[in-house]
Amino acid sequence: MKVVVCVKQIPDPALPGELDPSTNYLKRDDKLILDESDSYGVEMALQLVESAGGGDVSLVSMAPNGAVGGLRTALAMGAEGAVLVSDAALAGTDALGTAKVLAAAISRMSPDLVLAGVESSDGYTGTVPEMIAGALNIPSITFAKQIQIEGGNVKVQRQTEAGYDDVECPTPALVSVTAGVVEPRYPSFKGIMAAKKKPVEELDLSALGIDSSSVGKNGARQETVQVTDAEERQAGEIIEDDGDAHEKIIEFLGELKVI
Amino acid sequence: MILTPEQEQIRRVARQFAVSNIAPHVREWEASGGPQRELYQQMAQIGLMGMTIDPVYGGSGLDFVSYALAIEEIAAVDGGISNVMAANNSPVALAIETHGTAEQRTRFLPRLCTAEWLASIHLTEPHTGSDASAITTRALRDGDEFVLDGHKAFITAGSTSDVAMIVARTDPNGGKSGISVFVTTTDNPGYQVLTKERKLGHRTNDTCQVRFEAMRVPSTDLLGPEGKGLSIALGGLSLGRIGCAAQSVGGARQALRLSKQYAEERSTFGKPIIEHQAIAFQLAEMATEVEAGRQMYLHAAALHDAGQDSISAASMAKLYASEMAERVASRAIQIHGGAGFLEDHLVEKIYRDVRVYQIYEGTSEVQKILISRHLDSLDM
Ligand SMILES: Cc1cc2nc3c(=O)[nH]c(=O)nc-3n(C[C@@H](O)[C@H](O)[C@H](O)COP(=O)(O)OP(=O)(O)OC[C@H]3O[C@@H](n4cnc5c(N)ncnc54)[C@H](O)[C@@H]3O)c2cc1C
Ligand SMILES: Cc1cc2nc3c(=O)[nH]c(=O)nc-3n(C[C@H](O)[C@H](O)[C@H](O)COP(=O)(O)OP(=O)(O)OC[C@H]3O[C@@H](n4cnc5c(N)ncnc54)[C@H](O)[C@@H]3O)c2cc1C
Numbered sequence: 001m002k003v004v005v006c007v008k009q010i011p012d013p014a015l016p017g018e019l020d021p022s023t024n025y026l027k028r029d030d031k032l033i034l035d036e037s038d039s040y041g042v043e044m045a046l047q048l049v050e051s052a053g054g055g056d057v058s059l060v061s062m063a064p065n066g067a068v069g070g071l072r073t074a075l076a077m078g079a080e081g082a083v084l085v086s087d088a089a090l091a092g093t094d095a096l097g098t099a100k101v102l103a104a105a106i107s108r109m110s111p112d113l114v115l116a117g118v119e120s121s122d123g124y125t126g127t128v129p130e131m132i133a134g135a136l137n138i139p140s141i142t143f144a145k146q147i148q149i150e151g152g153n154v155k156v157q158r159q160t161e162a163g164y165d166d167v168e169c170p171t172p173a174l175v176s177v178t179a180g181v182v183e184p185r186y187p188s189f190k191g192i193m194a195a196k197k198k199p200v201e202e203l204d205l206s207a208l209g210i211d212s213s214s215v216g217k218n219g220a221r222q223e224t225v226q227v228t229d230a231e232e233r234q235a236g237e238i239i240e241d242d243g244d245a246h247e248k249i250i251e252f253l254g255e256l257k258v259i
Numbered sequence: 260m261i262l263t264p265e266q267e268q269i270r271r272v273a274r275q276f277a278v279s280n281i282a283p284h285v286r287e288w289e290a291s292g293g294p295q296r297e298l299y300q301q302m303a304q305i306g307l308m309g310m311t312i313d314p315v316y317g318g319s320g321l322d323f324v325s326y327a328l329a330i331e332e333i334a335a336v337d338g339g340i341s342n343v344m345a346a347n348n349s350p351v352a353l354a355i356e357t358h359g360t361a362e363q364r365t366r367f368l369p370r371l372c373t374a375e376w377l378a379s380i381h382l383t384e385p386h387t388g389s390d391a392s393a394i395t396t397r398a399l400r401d402g403d404e405f406v407l408d409g410h411k412a413f414i415t416a417g418s419t420s421d422v423a424m425i426v427a428r429t430d431p432n433g434g435k436s437g438i439s440v441f442v443t444t445t446d447n448p449g450y451q452v453l454t455k456e457r458k459l460g461h462r463t464n465d466t467c468q469v470r471f472e473a474m475r476v477p478s479t480d481l482l483g484p485e486g487k488g489l490s491i492a493l494g495g496l497s498l499g500r501i502g503c504a505a506q507s508v509g510g511a512r513q514a515l516r517l518s519k520q521y522a523e524e525r526s527t528f529g530k531p532i533i534e535h536q537a538i539a540f541q542l543a544e545m546a547t548e549v550e551a552g553r554q555m556y557l558h559a560a561a562l563h564d565a566g567q568d569s570i571s572a573a574s575m576a577k578l579y580a581s582e583m584a585e586r587v588a589s590r591a592i593q594i595h596g597g598a599g600f601l602e603d604h605l606v607e608k609i610y611r612d613v614r615v616y617q618i619y620e621g622t623s624e625v626q627k628i629l630i631s632r633h634l635d636s637l638d639m
Contacts, residue, residue: 031267033271069264069268072264072268073268073271076268186272186275186276186304186305187268187272187305188304188305188306188319189269189272189305189306189307189310189319189321189325190306190314190319190320192265192268192269192272193265193319193320193321196264196265
């Protein structure tokens with residue numbers, strides 16, 4: 001069984017981020033780390049392969065400047081190898097472009113199963129995985145909380161508000177994994193050292209046979225026009241208790257039609 | 260110092276573990292006397308318990324810089340737990356790897372690296388600490404065994420450890436060359452824990468007085484040659500000092516972080532106190548001191564990794580960082596105002612925890628003795 005996990009490498013959320021005023025995109029000059037949203041997919045993939053008693057977990061990522069920091073973390077957790085797509089012409093790529101690029105890289109890997117996060121922590125359009133499935137013309141299941149592979153089928157418990165649905169489809173398929181459904185393992189120090197020697201294949205657009213004008217800023221059919229801060233919350237109404245505070249509160253809640 | 264990508268990853272993982280698995284419980288563990296063994300076993304799974312030990316024996320085979328970085332991260336959330344980790348790694352596991360026989364390595368190291376066993380180091384006695392050569396614990400040969408009698412004090416993990424590295428006198432008249440080291444298990448009827456001390460800080464581990472009463476250990480538990488114990492024990496301390504400097508930086512850095520955060524949130528006279536220059540300048544000075552301490556321990560560790568003499572650099576790092584940590588923790592309390600004196604705020608705990616760094620692994624005064632002996636080797 002071959003599982004490919006899409007992992008996005010993002011600026012460290014613990015550090016203050018900055019927007020590039022010309023593109024309204026997050027600046028990505030710093031070291032990138034593994035998006036926590038994708039650590040669940042990596043863990044899920046490792047568990048699937050472990051319980052199947054064999055198989056291979058590979059990673060795919062698109063990131064600027066040959067960044068591998070986040071990939072190394074996922075390799076240290078136990079993935080075997082990674083494909084990184086990096087090309088100066090990709091700057092400003094929108095979600096559809098990202099999906100096209102990742103799909104092209106994935107198709108060279110011929111996986112049985114592709115895992116992704118439901119949404120990334122920094123861009124969070126939540127659209128890339130399904131568009132990858134579209135580009136690859138394979139079935140896709142979203143919001144997985146449990147995954148099983150049986151024969152040529154993938155069986156997924158799909159999280160819903162009320163509980164979960166059991167959904168099945170034939171492989172190859174793409175499944176997006178809900179954040180928090182498994183506990184990602186800590187990479188061990190031995191794993192970190194071993195990851196140094198694991199293969200990371202770096203590809204550019206020409207290696208994938210993608211026309212650079214179809215992606216990047218030029219190919220993007222979507223633009224972030226403006227970024228606006230959320231309005232600061234209004235100060236609440238303070239009710240002083242002169243013995244009738246409960247009546248005022250009941251009246252207030254009545255106006256809101258919550259009681 | 261510029262870290263390698265692997266050293267950065269190691270630091271990140273150690274920090275993640277400390278923040279998620281230790282930080283939420285520290286107050287509870289201060290009250291209960293310490294975490295369960297399970298915590299150290301989880302730490303061992305990542306590789307924190309035998310970091311520099313050869314993978315053949317279950318260690319991670321890492322450099323001393325990585326080890327010191329990890330110690331800083333654990334100490335940043337809890338000093339007491341970082342000290343148990345430190346005792347296990349260096350001196351004990353490291354001394355067994357360096358001086359042990361093949362049999363001792365295979366008997367002890369795999370278990371120390373998984374934290375199936377924890378280790379303690381027994382050097383200090385009630386009447387002597389700084390002057391290690393004045394110890395009186397005896398170990399007299401009796402056939403294939405040694406019989407230990409004596410009294411040890413301030414032993415970290417004295418009641419919870421499974422392996423004891425004991426410094427004792429094998430030749431009553433031998434002076435400095437009459438001292439030897441033993442590594443042995445604590446499940447020996449002659450190994451008696453007398454008291455668990457109540458203390459200012461490091462309440463998440465057990466500091467004990469231990470008595471050896473006609474404690475028989477096989478001669479295969481002698482570590483290194485008979486009579487070479489003092490140099491084995493003190494050699495280990497010199498590396499332990501780098502770890503102690505890293506612990507100091509960990510506590511200080513956490514105090515700094517909490518102070519900056521508090522100074523942004525707390526307002527007086529119409530603005531956040533961080534906008535009062537008196538506070539901002541204090542934070543700037545604290546940050547500079549923390550960074551100086553960090554660079555000093557990293558440099559000492561890098562010297563050791565490069566096979567160069569690190570004794571003086573380790574002593575300087577330990578002296579500076581441990582005194583800096585108390586200063587920074589004290590200023591952190593000042594920035595918190597009255598709140599800093601309350602248990603509601605972690606700076607209260609950090610202030611108590613960092614005090615001991617000026618005492619163990621050689622007091623500040625002892626470091627000054629060592630540094631003053633090496634003045635000739637300095638570039639001046
Ligand atoms: C050169 C270059 C510059 C870029 N500059 C910026 C920038 O300045 N600002 C910015 O926000 N983005 C930038 N991107 C990335 C951007 O194109 C996003 O990847 C894309 O818009 C996806 O959006 P999302 O985060 O909403 O994905 P979502 O749909 O929310 O992500 C869901 C899941 O899809 C997968 N996924 C998404 N993106 C990737 C990826 N890149 N690699 C692997 N898996 C992925 C992950 O599994 C993720 O959990 C850049 C990319 C490149 C190559
Ligand atoms: C929490 C904690 C944990 C510890 N863990 C361990 C452990 O696991 N194993 C272990 O063996 N020990 C341990 N110790 C003991 C520690 O190493 C000793 O306390 C330390 O070495 C100092 O020894 P002492 O207490 O006997 O002080 P003393 O040696 O009696 O010194 C008293 C004072 O005199 C000063 N002084 C001594 N000699 C000189 C001199 N020549 N010139 C100038 N000043 C001098 C000292 O600096 C100090 O200020 C621990 C101590 C503490 C508090």
